Amino acid sequence: MDEKALYEQSCGFFEKSFAYQYEENLKRHQEHLQRWKETVTYKRLASAAEHIEQIPLTDYQDYQEMAEFGATLQILIQQEPKKEGELLADYYCKLAKKLAHIVEDALPYELAVVVKTTGSTGTSKWLVHGEPFWENFRLDSIASGMLACSERWGETKLKIGDKGLNVVAPVPYLSGWSLVSSLPYFQPVPPLEVTDDIPDARKKFYLALRVMEKGEKVVCGGANAATFYMLFRYFTDQTAFFTDLYNSVDFGATKLYFLYRVLKSMFKARKNSNIFDILPLKGAIVGGADTKVYCEFFRNTFGIVPLQVYASSEAGIALLGTPDDKLDLIPNLRSVYFEFINDKGEIVALDEVKKDEVYEMVVTPFGSGLARYRSGDLFKIVKIRDDGLPIFSCEGRRMGVIDVYSYFRLTERMIAEALAQAGLKNSDKWAVIKQSSPQEHLHFLMEKEWDYSEAEAEKHIFNSLMRISQDFADYVKIFGIKKPSQLIKVEYLKQGAFTRYIMRAAKLGLPLGQLKAPKIIPMNRVDIFDLLRSV
Numbered sequence: 001m002d003e004k005a006l007y008e009q010s011c012g013f014f015e016k017s018f019a020y021q022y023e024e025n026l027k028r029h030q031e032h033l034q035r036w037k038e039t040v041t042y043k044r045l046a047s048a049a050e051h052i053e054q055i056p057l058t059d060y061q062d063y064q065e066m067a068e069f070g071a072t073l074q075i076l077i078q079q080e081p082k083k084e085g086e087l088l089a090d091y092y093c094k095l096a097k098k099l100a101h102i103v104e105d106a107l108p109y110e111l112a113v114v115v116k117t118t119g120s121t122g123t124s125k126w127l128v129h130g131e132p133f134w135e136n137f138r139l140d141s142i143a144s145g146m147l148a149c150s151e152r153w154g155e156t157k158l159k160i161g162d163k164g165l166n167v168v169a170p171v172p173y174l175s176g177w178s179l180v181s182s183l184p185y186f187q188p189v190p191p192l193e194v195t196d197d198i199p200d201a202r203k204k205f206y207l208a209l210r211v212m213e214k215g216e217k218v219v220c221g222g223a224n225a226a227t228f229y230m231l232f233r234y235f236t237d238q239t240a241f242f243t244d245l246y247n248s249v250d251f252g253a254t255k256l257y258f259l260y261r262v263l264k265s266m267f268k269a270r271k272n273s274n275i276f277d278i279l280p281l282k283g284a285i286v287g288g289a290d291t292k293v294y295c296e297f298f299r300n301t302f303g304i305v306p307l308q309v310y311a312s313s314e315a316g317i318a319l320l321g322t323p324d325d326k327l328d329l330i331p332n333l334r335s336v337y338f339e340f341i342n343d344k345g346e347i348v349a350l351d352e353v354k355k356d357e358v359y360e361m362v363v364t365p366f367g368s369g370l371a372r373y374r375s376g377d378l379f380k381i382v383k384i385r386d387d388g389l390p391i392f393s394c395e396g397r398r399m400g401v402i403d404v405y406s407y408f409r410l411t412e413r414m415i416a417e418a419l420a421q422a423g424l425k426n427s428d429k430w431a432v433i434k435q436s437s438p439q440e441h442l443h444f445l446m447e448k449e450w451d452y453s454e455a456e457a458e459k460h461i462f463n464s465l466m467r468i469s470q471d472f473a474d475y476v477k478i479f480g481i482k483k484p485s486q487l488i489k490v491e492y493l494k495q496g497a498f499t500r501y502i503m504r505a506a507k508l509g510l511p512l513g514q515l516k517a518p519k520i521i522p523m524n525r526v527d528i529f530d531l532l533r534s535v
Contacts, residue, residue, distance in 0.1 A: 010143040018389035025333035035108035065106035070126025088171035132367025136335040140317035148283030148307035150323040165221025222285035225294035226436040238265035244438030408471035418464035433521040500535035
């Protein structure tokens with residue numbers, strides 16, 4: 001198959017009119033529901049339902065067999081660890097087959113893929129999907145790469161055999177399955193045969209740097225925008241890159257190592273000073289509510305606009321950008337049936353949404369065991385295309401969540417609980433923002449209402465998060481985090497700062513709901529962060 005045929009197979013559907021796509025979507029939805037009605041989930045939740053509107057909205061708690069599958073799989077992983085040299089995809093498929101009987105009556109198709117969530121609600125879950133889901137996801141992953149490297153519909157710069165960046169979370173996470181699904185058309189760098197035996201994500205990242213330094217030309221890749229920024233800093237100004245790392249850690253072996261790298265970079269004669277000589281990107285695939293913050297960086301550095309994609313373990317690639325509008329999102333009607341909950345709690349269909357309104361998305365992914373699944377994510381209708389297709393922007397979680405490299409996520413509730421366990425109780429005089437330099441970390445702004453120094457506070461918060469979030473603890477282990485200050489920074493503000501913020505916000509005429517500083521400050525609202533530090 002050549003590039004033209006592959007493009008048509010993976011992207012051709014999205015070039016059709018909204019009327020065509022929606023009609024096909026409704027047909028696929030009916031076919032999926034007919035299969036889903038044979039599952040124990042349907043019989044348990046909606047045995048009397050004759051229409052989709054009569055099926056209740058669902059969440060993970062409604063899928064008991066999947067939860068049992070996940071719990072049993074966790075035990076099996078401990079009993080039968082992956083062998084050296086065994087690909088993660090082969091390993092998890094092998095384990096899944098042994099446990100397929102658990103979800104046999106809950107999955108209306110033959111089990112094809114098992115996916116672990118990154119914990120967007122604070123807790124990781126396991127999802128199982130059938131063959132049609134996997135086939136759709138395979139096409140959608142290829143389409144994302146091709147559209148990321150396109151400037152207009154009908155063509156792409158991506159060539160079969162091109163190499164893609166491999167620094168994302170591996171199988172069984174969805175991002176890892178996306179790399180697997182693009183084989184054999186595109187080749188990951190570093191190769192999966194190497195990285196699947198490297199559990200330390202930091203080592204995997206530095207391996208990718210070394211491989212590219214030796215001449216491997218990566219032309220496309222999927223990662224969060226902060227990762228691309230780190231790559232840029234490393235290849236264009238290693239002195240600044242390692243100086244930031246040096247300043248971020250306390251005295252010890254790690255600090256001495258970073259000092260060595262600073263000195264080495266100062267005296268090293270670099271053959272390549274142009275980032276495009278090392279990383280000649282044709283396109284980039286990114287996700288997250290903070291993507292637009294990095295848009296100018298991509299334009300100025302690589303001469304491209306990254307393709308925004310919204311994907312989840314439950315729905316696969318549910319929304320994606322287009323060649324003519326890469327930062328906004330169209331619904332993937334080939335793979336998912338959509339419904340939306342408005343601010344009144346009413347459920348509306350895709351063709352009933354209104355411009356400028358914000359909705360929580362409800363998904364029924366084809367080929368899965370899910371139906372009317374609440375995503376918990378909010379989307380705004382930024383415009384309606386001439387043919388009626390709604391265009392979306394991702395507004396973030398229904399509940400605020402901080403996401404660090406897509407390995408762990410923390411909600412406001414979890415952070416408040418961690419602060420309480422650390423000893424800061426009955427206080428709301430704190431806020432936190434995720435910062436990306438020198439590496440992604442949590443920067444807390446607080447009024448000093450306990451006796452800890454800033455360094456001691458960092459340690460106590462770090463230890464509390466280790467106790468209440470297994471994903472946080474796993475991240476610390478995988479990335480080899482030694483110092484709390486690598487992930488947690490505490491900055492004490494002047495007493496009364498949060499009160500002065502409210503007064504300043506009122507003077508600026510902000511709405512009542514915006515007078516108090518948000519507990520989780522979005523990355524694109526650095527003005528809130530700066531104002532808190534200045535008042």
